[in-house]
Amino acid sequence: MNDDALITLDETSPLAYLARAESEAANPTHIDFSIASVVESIAVIGAGTMGSGIAICALDAGLQVTLVEQDAGALDAGRERILKHYERKLNADDVAERARRLVCTTDWQSLTHVDAVIEAVFEDLAVKQEVFQRIDKLARPGALLASNTSYLDLDGIAGATKRPRDVVGLHFFSPAHVMRLMEVVRGTESSQQSLATAFVLAQRFGKLPVLTRNAFGFIGNRVYSAYRAQCEFMLEEGAYPNEVDATLQAFGFAMGPFAVADMSGLDIAWRMRRNRAASCPTDVRYVDIPDRLCEAGRLGRKTGAGYYQYGAGSKHGQPDDMVKAIIDDARARKGIVPHRLSFEDIRKRALLTMVNEAALLLEEGVAARGPDVDVVLANGYGFPRNQGGPIYWAKAMAPETLSRDLAWLAEVSGTGFKPAGRLDLVLGAG
Known part of the structure; x- marks a missing residue:
């Protein structure tokens, strides 16, 4: 490989992309x-x-x-x-x-x-x-x-x-x-x-x-809330917390969403959901598994139990039969027949949800540039830097593939899922 090829490879790498995106985010020209x-x-x-x-x-x-x-x-x-x-x-x-x-x-x-x-x-x-x-x-x-x-x-x-x-x-x-x-x-x-x-x-x-x-959750919490909700959908459908977390850790996240929730405390999001309950539309799919955990006193690491069970002083949780029973009960109450979700399906659904929400943020003008979303997710939410960010990840896909995959995501996500209408804002970003 000649020197020119090496330079090109370096300039288009995820780390070089993020470095450029961070510099531009910190110094907006307007x-x-x-x-x-x-x-x-x-x-x-x-x-x-x-x-x-x-x-x-x-x-x-x-x-x-x-x-x-x-x-x-x-x-x-x-x-x-x-x-x-x-x-x-x-x-x-x-x-x-x-x-x-x-x-x-x-x-x-x-x-x-x-x-x-x-x-x-x-x-x-x-x-x-x-x-x-x-x-x-x-x-x-x-x-x-x-x-x-x-x-x-x-x-x-x-x-x-x-x-x-x-x-x-x-x-x-x-x-x-x-x-x-x-x-x-x-x-x-x-x-x-x-x-x-x-x-x-x-x-x-x-x-x-x-x-x-100004918008609910701004950039980071807006995208992360959609991502976490999608992971909760997958619990209803057949996955368990350790399977979702293991899949996303394998992609490069330091922690999966359920381990993160235990670390942060499940009561924080629970309080936010209760505060917003009156204003939330009734036709949006809602997973009550986190609520049932909180009602059982399982608020995460600080109580020794959340999605996982924690030994005294331990930061590493273990799968728990009580959590499995709460999830199984939630499926039964909704008449959901669980099915196995492959690691590939889990990974795609989580990442595509981030991409879809990023596209909505760009459509609504909440985020000014696609790379800004990647900067926030990589620096505040544990998105693996060697993957660049959800926008960078999506741009590696052919437009027709991304469109098809997002249509599939909308179908499996159920009622209330809002598909982005301007994928060009994602694919043309950066």
Whole structure:
């Protein structure tokens, strides 16, 4: 093979594609970074795990940080969490320097002088709206107001203020001080200056920012929710959690979706489903297996049981007859006669679902570019980097093959599945 062939191969490899896509995502050409506001001080609302992680990001970036909580006990726990993090990593002088730039308080008046405010409270729209009403009364004019929401309506949050132009979403991934990805969410009224400030701040934090418009779940959680739902369909039809997880691990995922659910906690998604129940259409296929697990107290690793059973202190679950019985009962209640799903069918259904949802995001303008979807999935959701991402994976297929496979996916997925209408947006991406 000559040198030219080697160069061509390298430039079109999944890793080279992702590197280029990441650079382009972090530097969108339509955002004028020169109009960004200067941010040297920041307030983080909420001293929980996420808020503490965001505070660490800001301290590492050299900012003055005010950590605000309404509960003194929670505030003390957050401060201790932050300082212990630094005590494990830095010498005493550097720990002291970080501590001098960190103010922990229950006094919301401290918001009046900071350049930016990031909210990191409980993922509930009414709670976040109440917080933003308080922020709106106190934050100085022109301060960047950001929500760390991972799936809620940013416009609904911004509407709690009299200055929605200053509001953006900054969706950090957990742990916030470790994960590189950040979704920058553009609300309907977010100004160009606010977006520019958000991107510059994200880069100062050492993050990889990806722009998304406001929509349920934005890019990452929207695609992952569809993927997880498809995997739940397959449980109803004949697969078991360990079979689905093993198939996707063989493809290159570090963990399958059910092991991930156990690690995250099944109650998080359960709470979200209950919050959305009233607004969900009744003709959409719904799998209640996760609900039955939660009702049985199986919330994942933290309770020692979820989709798998966990020994004391173990992170590696084992298949459990109780889970098998819950799944078998769910099939029987719906009159489903189970059949064996091949590894190839499991793999194709999971990946094609991601591709279909990515195409819908492009059609709706939630994602600006196909490669942005791949950047989010590869950096935040464990999609194997050596596979490039769902868009990259789909582009290796002939258009007629992809169209045929997605028609098959729609047929096996049942009621409520929305097939993408613009596959050209996928095949022409990147």
